[in-house]
Amino acid sequence: MERDGNCSIAGDKSHPDALIDGEDSILSSTMFLDHVGEVTLTFSSDGLSWKLVDPLVNDNSICLGIKRSSKVPTEINLADIYSVEFIDYGLIYLSNLSHATKNLLGIDEPNLYRFTVHGVLRKEPKTSPWVLATYTFGHNDLQTCKTWVNQLNASLNLEVGRPRNLLVFVHPRSGKGSGCITWEAVAPIFSRAKVKTKLIVTERAGHAFDVMSSITNKELSSYDGVVAVGGDGFFNEILNGFLSPRLKAPVPLTPSDFVHLARDSHGSLVHDVNETVEEDPDKSEEDFPLITSSNQIGSISNSDAGDKDPEFASLNEQFRFGIIPAGSTDAIVMCTTGYRDPITSALHIVLGKRVHLDVAQVIRWKTTPRSEVEPCVRYAASFAGYGFYGDVISESEKYRWMGPKRYDYAGTMVFLSHRSYEAEVAYLEVDSNETNLTPKGSRQSSLIREKRSPNNSERYICRVNCRVCMPSQATPGISCPTPSLCTENAKWKSSKGRFLSVGAAVISCRNEKAPDGLVADAHLSDGFLHLILIKDCPHASYLWHLTQLTLKGGNPFNFKFVEHHKTPAFTFTSSGKESLWNLDGELFQAHQLSAQVFRGLVSLFASGPEA
Numbered sequence: 001m002e003r004d005g006n007c008s009i010a011g012d013k014s015h016p017d018a019l020i021d022g023e024d025s026i027l028s029s030t031m032f033l034d035h036v037g038e039v040t041l042t043f044s045s046d047g048l049s050w051k052l053v054d055p056l057v058n059d060n061s062i063c064l065g066i067k068r069s070s071k072v073p074t075e076i077n078l079a080d081i082y083s084v085e086f087i088d089y090g091l092i093y094l095s096n097l098s099h100a101t102k103n104l105l106g107i108d109e110p111n112l113y114r115f116t117v118h119g120v121l122r123k124e125p126k127t128s129p130w131v132l133a134t135y136t137f138g139h140n141d142l143q144t145c146k147t148w149v150n151q152l153n154a155s156l157n158l159e160v161g162r163p164r165n166l167l168v169f170v171h172p173r174s175g176k177g178s179g180c181i182t183w184e185a186v187a188p189i190f191s192r193a194k195v196k197t198k199l200i201v202t203e204r205a206g207h208a209f210d211v212m213s214s215i216t217n218k219e220l221s222s223y224d225g226v227v228a229v230g231g232d233g234f235f236n237e238i239l240n241g242f243l244s245p246r247l248k249a250p251v252p253l254t255p256s257d258f259v260h261l262a263r264d265s266h267g268s269l270v271h272d273v274n275e276t277v278e279e280d281p282d283k284s285e286e287d288f289p290l291i292t293s294s295n296q297i298g299s300i301s302n303s304d305a306g307d308k309d310p311e312f313a314s315l316n317e318q319f320r321f322g323i324i325p326a327g328s329t330d331a332i333v334m335c336t337t338g339y340r341d342p343i344t345s346a347l348h349i350v351l352g353k354r355v356h357l358d359v360a361q362v363i364r365w366k367t368t369p370r371s372e373v374e375p376c377v378r379y380a381a382s383f384a385g386y387g388f389y390g391d392v393i394s395e396s397e398k399y400r401w402m403g404p405k406r407y408d409y410a411g412t413m414v415f416l417s418h419r420s421y422e423a424e425v426a427y428l429e430v431d432s433n434e435t436n437l438t439p440k441g442s443r444q445s446s447l448i449r450e451k452r453s454p455n456n457s458e459r460y461i462c463r464v465n466c467r468v469c470m471p472s473q474a475t476p477g478i479s480c481p482t483p484s485l486c487t488e489n490a491k492w493k494s495s496k497g498r499f500l501s502v503g504a505a506v507i508s509c510r511n512e513k514a515p516d517g518l519v520a521d522a523h524l525s526d527g528f529l530h531l532i533l534i535k536d537c538p539h540a541s542y543l544w545h546l547t548q549l550t551l552k553g554g555n556p557f558n559f560k561f562v563e564h565h566k567t568p569a570f571t572f573t574s575s576g577k578e579s580l581w582n583l584d585g586e587l588f589q590a591h592q593l594s595a596q597v598f599r600g601l602v603s604l605f606a607s608g609p610e611a
């Protein structure tokens with residue numbers, strides 16, 4: 001009902017209602033909400049809600065007969081509250097009206113005991129970053145305020161998964177050199193949420209890796225997780241520091257397995273796991289460049305000991321990674337929180353969100369054609385790319401002084417040079433039924449009929465509570481990272497020729513330049529890599545392909561020279577002298593490598609993109 005006339009407020013509002021225990025409500029009181037007016041505040045199992053005591057008197061949306069459009073929130077879920085603090089005795093503003101108007105209306109604002117509820121305000125439609133919400137309630141009885149604060153904090157303490165103690169690495173030179181400023185902007189969120197943080201500002205490249213790899217499991221398990229304030233490369237360094245010394249994972253493909261890949265009559269490569277190949281001592285390494293035995297593979301285990309290492313398993317189960325974006329590229333944070341926004345990321349962390357993330361294990365067997373077989377393991381959370389992608393990273397190093405703009409410049413230079421490289425890529429072929437893991441009947445709003453998929457079948461965009469990723473949320477880890485690799489009928493296919501680029505996307509790799517990412521329908525934890533092979537083609541065609549990547553709803557795979565394969569593993573052998581890879585934005589030289597994905601190997605403080 002709309003009301004004509006002036007705004008007015010009730011006179012003396014210093015009569016607190018008794019706290020009551022209703023059927024649904026845990027607490028209920030009459031309070032004053034700052035900038036709103038007198039409300040009935042109720043705390044129930046759903047969270048906090050408030051209602052104006054006298055909407056006609058307190059309705060701030062009507063003033064001097066004019067209806068204002070402001071929509072004041074009237075509730076907040078407990079899951080969206082990260083802190084409740086008692087604050088000093090002080091003024092509560094009874095409306096948003098200006099001082100002059102209040103004087104005119106004779107509004108006298110009270111001094112009261114106050115407490116503040118900090119949480120997140122999620123706007124509809126969910127296409128904008130999360131916003132900090134602060135609600136200050138006032139009451140003239142100190143004990144009433146304290147009862148509210150204690151009750152709300154007791155309930156917050158029961159919320160599962162909220163971190164209490166975090167290790168925070170800040171890369172001060174990340175992006176435009178704003179790592180420290182970014183951390184300072186979000187640090188109050190952590191202190192308000194009473195999350196202890198141990199801060200390490202890195203002094204050099206490799207510093208975070210050294211800390212993460214040398215810290216004992218016991219010390220690491222005293223933290224609920226580690227937060228990277230930086231870009232994708234910095235997160236990659238921390239991830240590698242965590243996994244490299246700890247993960248003893250099976251290696252389904254040793255170099256000797258490469259030579260067991262026999263071509264069938266259709267030219268497909270078949271991995272015959274029963275076949276034993278006698279190594280011919282007269283054969284040179286050039287003939288079988290990947291021949292080695294599993295006991296040469298350093299710290300990599302050829303058994304499935306990784307998942308049976310109870311210490312690592314229990315550490316990894318509770319440990320989570322957080323990313324506060326501050327880099328030149330922040331694709332991982334965009335794919336896992338939906339936004340490149342430090343506040344949104346900090347809120348995901350303090351609210352204890354959790355999402356599992358696939359991790360690609362990339363094993364370099366040889367650095368150059370003539371180098372020894374010396375396995376070197378790296379992990380990538382977003383992307384591994386060769387050719388164009390490696391060249392851009394290499395070229396951009398020359399223009400570091402340009403800051404993040406160097407990637408645009410280097411990208412243009414590399415595009416103009418239009419280099420292609422001779423190589424062979426073999427990938428594990430997977431039945432298309434296995435790659436579409438979404439159960440029928442679960443097609444809710446997150447379902448999108450994806451026309452750009454290679455098979456034109458229905459595809460699903462990865463979002464919050466993604467059904468495709470759900471199984472790995474229940475059973476994450478490395479117990480069966482790539483089951484298809486272990487079966488006798490594992491079918492390998494190969495593609496040989498000149499490539500402008502070879503890319504393997506673990507996740508969609510959304511970023512500001514490519515709004516849908518490199519692969520729109522990639523998932524955070526479905527256990528698949530998207531292998532994208534760009535064969536040599538005319539310059540203009542390549543430009544058209546790249547342009548499609550920059551368009552929302554573009555179709556970058558609909559070209560003859562583009563192959564897109566969803567696979568859990570692939571191998572790569574270059575025919576050239578120097579081969580540069582890009583792993584999560586970091587340079588990695590590899591003449592010969594194999595890669596496999598571990599489904600949902602690590603957990604992040606995130607919940608997936610909302611839109």
Ligand SMILES: Nc1ncnc2c1ncn2[C@@H]1O[C@H](COP(=O)(O)OP(=O)(O)OP(=O)(O)O)[C@@H](O)[C@H]1O
Nearest residue numbers: 174175202203204205230231232233234327328329
């Ligand atoms: N204090 C430091 N000084 C110099 N380099 C560092 C420092 N701390 C970390 N690094 C290195 O910087 C690399 C890139 O970091 P990050 O991803 O945060 O920045 P970026 O600006 O997005 O990246 P890039 O330099 O790859 O464009 C990391 O891999 C890390 O090894």
